[in-house]
Amino acid sequence: MQRISLAFVLLILPKLLCAQDLAGFEKVLLPVFTIEPIAGPGGIFFTQLYVLGERDFRYYPAPGLNGRPSIGKQPAFSPFPSVFAGLRVTHGLILFVERNEIDGLTFSYELRSTANSPPGGGLTILPIVREREFLSGPTRIAGVISRANVSQSNEFLGFTERIHLRIYDLEGSGRLRVRVRVWAIWPSPGAVIGEEVVDVDQRDGSDMAFPFFTELLLPACVPDPPRKCSNDGRTAVDLTPLTDAKYYAFVSSTNRNQEVLIFTPERR
Numbered sequence: 001m002q003r004i005s006l007a008f009v010l011l012i013l014p015k016l017l018c019a020q021d022l023a024g025f026e027k028v029l030l031p032v033f034t035i036e037p038i039a040g041p042g043g044i045f046f047t048q049l050y051v052l053g054e055r056d057f058r059y060y061p062a063p064g065l066n067g068r069p070s071i072g073k074q075p076a077f078s079p080f081p082s083v084f085a086g087l088r089v090t091h092g093l094i095l096f097v098e099r100n101e102i103d104g105l106t107f108s109y110e111l112r113s114t115a116n117s118p119p120g121g122g123l124t125i126l127p128i129v130r131e132r133e134f135l136s137g138p139t140r141i142a143g144v145i146s147r148a149n150v151s152q153s154n155e156f157l158g159f160t161e162r163i164h165l166r167i168y169d170l171e172g173s174g175r176l177r178v179r180v181r182v183w184a185i186w187p188s189p190g191a192v193i194g195e196e197v198v199d200v201d202q203r204d205g206s207d208m209a210f211p212f213f214t215e216l217l218l219p220a221c222v223p224d225p226p227r228k229c230s231n232d233g234r235t236a237v238d239l240t241p242l243t244d245a246k247y248y249a250f251v252s253s254t255n256r257n258q259e260v261l262i263f264t265p266e267r268r
Helices: 002-024
Strands: 025-031 038-040 043-053 057-063 069-074 092-098 105-115 121-125 139-146 148-150 156-159 161-169 176-186 192-200 212-217 233-241 247-255 260-263
Touching (some): 025 057
Antiparallel strands (some): 057 069, 105 121, 247 260
């Protein structure tokens, strides 16, 4: 019995200590965070994070013993580590930063892309989402550009962009459900293009730095009678949580040159 009790304590003690240590830290969501370049349709994508402090600050996850993430200390005016221990390519990362120091830090977060053919790509500034920007109720992402390729004979030839919605559960419950409704702003104002309920239950790993997420390819055809789809439409995406949880969402639009536009929630 004593051996079983000791084993149980050794099993849960690191988790308890980690939870206690992070009580004074603020969550910062880094959407689509990657460490190694990702090969996507027609190109390569990777992210670059810059964090600069005028004073030393602590953060998680940092390189620890046996490749396990731990709390680290970042010296003032030093480049922020580009690799976190044990965390490779991910769909997003929660960075925990010492709450007493975070307001004095400078953040910059970039998505870089290169196209295979034709040559292209570019640089996009990604949102850095602090706790005060977490969402808790219905929200809207407006002005999403939708361009379809339609021939003169009204034949649909495909889309010129890939439009993705990404939703993150920032409480780590894995039980968040969201109703997603896409509707036209122009042309055909108010026309519903698509609606479904999604579960935010995917995760890259069990560490608390991995948020639950879901990715959804959005319908991009905006009716433009007599044309089947507009070649320059605008849409809005309404999100309605069906369960209580803090979350965040944004839409990305990637064209054939692998240039990326980001659309973030309206401030209300």
